[in-house]
Amino acid sequence: xxxxxxxxxxxxxxxxxxxxxxxxxxxxxxxxxxxxxxxxxxxxxxxxxxxxxxxxxxxxxxxxxxxxxxxxxxxxxxxxxxxxxxxxxxxxxxxxxxxxxxxxxxxxxxxxxxxxxxxxxxxxxxxxxxxxxxxxxxxxxxxxxxxxxxxxxxxxxxxxxxxxxxxxxxxxxxxxxxxxxxxxxxxxxxxxxxxxxxxxxxxxxxxxxxxxxxxxxxxxxxxxxxxxxxxxxxxxxxxxxxxxxxxxx
Amino acid sequence: xxxxxxxxxxxxxxxxxxxxxxxxxxxxxxxxxxxxxxxxxxxxxxxxxxxxxxxxxxxxxxxxxxxxxxxxxxxxxxxxxxxxxxxxxxxxxxxxxxxxxxxxxxxxxxxxxxxxxxxxxxxxxxxxxxxxxxxxxxxxxxxxxxxxxxxxxxxxxxxxxxxxxxxxxxxxxxxxxxxxxxxxxxxxxxxxxxxxxxxxxxxxxxxxxxxxxxxxxxxxxx
Numbered sequence: 001x002x003x004x005x006x007x008x009x010x011x012x013x014x015x016x017x018x019x020x021x022x023x024x025x026x027x028x029x030x031x032x033x034x035x036x037x038x039x040x041x042x043x044x045x046x047x048x049x050x051x052x053x054x055x056x057x058x059x060x061x062x063x064x065x066x067x068x069x070x071x072x073x074x075x076x077x078x079x080x081x082x083x084x085x086x087x088x089x090x091x092x093x094x095x096x097x098x099x100x101x102x103x104x105x106x107x108x109x110x111x112x113x114x115x116x117x118x119x120x121x122x123x124x125x126x127x128x129x130x131x132x133x134x135x136x137x138x139x140x141x142x143x144x145x146x147x148x149x150x151x152x153x154x155x156x157x158x159x160x161x162x163x164x165x166x167x168x169x170x171x172x173x174x175x176x177x178x179x180x181x182x183x184x185x186x187x188x189x190x191x192x193x194x195x196x197x198x199x200x201x202x203x204x205x206x207x208x209x210x211x212x213x214x215x216x217x218x219x220x221x222x223x224x225x226x227x228x229x230x231x232x233x234x235x236x237x238x239x240x241x242x243x244x245x246x247x248x249x
Numbered sequence: 250x251x252x253x254x255x256x257x258x259x260x261x262x263x264x265x266x267x268x269x270x271x272x273x274x275x276x277x278x279x280x281x282x283x284x285x286x287x288x289x290x291x292x293x294x295x296x297x298x299x300x301x302x303x304x305x306x307x308x309x310x311x312x313x314x315x316x317x318x319x320x321x322x323x324x325x326x327x328x329x330x331x332x333x334x335x336x337x338x339x340x341x342x343x344x345x346x347x348x349x350x351x352x353x354x355x356x357x358x359x360x361x362x363x364x365x366x367x368x369x370x371x372x373x374x375x376x377x378x379x380x381x382x383x384x385x386x387x388x389x390x391x392x393x394x395x396x397x398x399x400x401x402x403x404x405x406x407x408x409x410x411x412x413x414x415x416x417x418x419x420x421x422x423x424x425x426x427x428x429x430x431x432x433x434x435x436x437x438x439x440x441x442x443x444x445x446x447x448x449x450x451x452x453x454x455x456x457x458x459x460x461x462x463x464x465x466x467x468x469x470x471x
Contacts, residue, residue, distance in 0.1 A: 136418040143414050147405045156468045157401045161415060164397055164461055168419050171450070175422035179429060 008085045010230045011239045017230075021223035028216035035209035043206050055113045061211040063106040065218060066134060067169075069099035073141075074166035077159030087226075089155030090233065092162060093145055094225035098218050100138035106131055126180035130173050137165045151233055253338045257346025258353070264323075265354045271319065276358045279312040283366045294371050301370035302380060302431030309359050309384060310420050313391040316355040317416070318409045320347060320399040321466065330470055340463040348389075348396045348459065356388030372435075379434045383427040386447040393458035394419050400465035422450060 007013045039057035046053040073095045080088035110128060111121045122128065141158050148154035234240050265272055286304045287297055324330040333343055363384050364377045372380065398416035402408040430443035 133418050133421060136414075140415045140418065143411055144401060147402070147407065147411055153468060153471065157465065160397075160461065160465055160468060161401060164419070167457070168422075171422050172418070175425045175446075179425040 008083070008087055010087055010090070010234055011237070013087055014227060014230050014243075017223040017227050021220045021227070024216045024223070025220035028213050028220055031209055031213035031216060035206060035213050038202070038206040038209060043203050044200060049117060052113065052116050055109050057206055057210045059106060059109040059113060060207060061214040062102045062109065063131065064211060065214050066099055066103035066106050066131065069095050069102065069218060070134065070137065070162075070169065071166060073099060074162045077162040080155060080159050081163070086155070086233070087230075089159055090226050090229045091222065092159055093155065094222045094229055095218075096138055096142050096145070097225070098221050100135060100142065102214070102218075103131060103135040103138060107135065124180070126177040129180070130176045133172055133176070134169070137169075141165070250338075250342060253342050254346045254349070257343050258350045261347055261350030262353060265350070271316070272354050272358065275312050275316045275355045276362060278315055279308050279359050279362065280366065282308040282311055284369075287370075298371040298435075299432075301367055301372050302376075302428040302435075304370070305363055305366055305380060305384075306387075306424050306428045309363075309388060310391065310417065310424060312359060313355055313388060313395060314413050314416065316351065317395040317399045317412055318402075320351050320396060321403050322399075322408075325403050325470065330466070334467065334470060340466065341459040344396060344400075344462045344466065345455075345459040348392050348462070351396070352389050352392040356384075356392055359388060360384045372431075376431055376435050379431045379440055382444065383430045383447060386444065386451055387423045387427040390423050390447075390451050390454045391420060393454040393462075396462040397458060397465055400462045400469055403466070403469040423447065426450070 007016055035057065039054055043054065043057070045051055073092045076088045076092040076095065079085065080092060107128070110131075114123065115121050141161055144161055145154045145158040148157055231240060283304055286300065290296060290300070321330060324333065334340060336343070360381055363380050367377045367380050395412070395416050398412040398419075401415065402412045405411060426443045426447045430440040430447070433443060434440040
């Protein structure tokens with residue numbers, strides 16, 4: 001039987017990660033080119049928002065990815081806690097910077113979109129606020145990890161933090177939502193929900209292509225990053241030395 | 250089990266009583282932060298009244314954050330913590346005892362002081378009562394969640410700043426419901442929903458947080 005746990009060892013995962021990263025990287029570039037072409041030239045102009053809506057094609061996938069990556073990261077952290085596999089915690093830490101980047105992109109593009117549409121760079125809307133808090137959670141995770149010198153302790157401590165965070169994410173999300181509905185002061189309403197149905201088919205397809213481009217990008221980048229982490233942490237291992245010898249010659 | 254809990258609480262309280270200035274520092278920090286706001290935004294009574302709950306709550310978050318780093322640090326430095334990890338009683342219970350003592354030292358004084366600060370901001374009757382009740386429900390959660398952060402950052406350089414980065418985002422729900430309850434009762438709406446949610450958060454934290462802090466302590470002290 002195909003043994004999946006064989007790849008829990010960094011030594012056997014390293015070459016596999018290299019091949020996978022290459023494949024997903026190429027796929028992501030192709031999808032990105034198609035997706036960008038579609039979002040700029042194929043998708044029709046929105047009758048209400050004009051050309052400005054096109055930023056959605058990067059904003060929405062980035063927002064989705066930012067939330068998904070946190071959950072995936074927590075799953076890897078949990079796996080690392082349960083099976084004590086070094087690779088799982090390495091995967092968790094390799095995902096964090098990409099997640100933080102997507103959170104930042106989602107906020108940034110949201111601000112760029114918000115200025116012409118709502119007339120404000122930032123409003124204390126529930127989803128903006130929870131996205132901002134998500135960014136704080138990512139930053140906390142990375143800060144804790146980099147503050148601890150011992151890599152084993154760093155991996156386990158930040159893993160625990162990710163798990164605590166993932167339990168809190170729904171609580172934070174709903175509390176922020178209720179907070180927002182209680183403070184009825186905001187004069188700007190976020191029009192959403194209707195977006196899905198009102199979008200033309202080509203827009204949905206463009207969004208899907210862009211989402212998959214972001215997915216594949218994340219996988220490729222995380223795997224590339226995990227390869228560096230493996231080399232760094234396993235620098236004493238004999239297979240790493242052999243690999244370096246091979247590359248030198 | 251209760252004997253262990255009581256023993257831990259008494260021990261930490263005794264230790265705190267030997268360093269009374271530490272306790273007072275937290276309370277005065279709380280008072281000073283709250284007093285800075287009127288100086289910053291101006292003395293208009295209506296504006297201050299509206300801000301009161303939020304200001305007091307944010308100051309409470311910061312004040313409880315201030316004393317967090319000491320929660321395990323002294324025991325860690327003199328080696329007591331390692332001994333505590335070895336005892337047969339469950340570690341989460343010991344952590345709960347320490348958290349309880351921390352709350353009595355740094356949370357309870359804030360609850361007691363809050364009506365006075367509320368008065369300065371022009372809150373009255375029911376609102377003052379509500380401010381006290383929400384702080385009574387909320388500050389234990391701050392200590393419980395903070396213990397996780399304190400345990401994770403034990404013995405790290407710059408642990409004090411780091412702990413605020415880790416813990417403050419987790420405090421947000423308590424802040425929202427705590428300040429929200431006071432605002433709601435001031436506006437004449439019922440605050441029962443807020444209080445129920447705060448109670449739920451308190452129970453959830455009471456069950457899960459000592460356990461998570463115990464795991465974090467085992468990671469930090471190896």
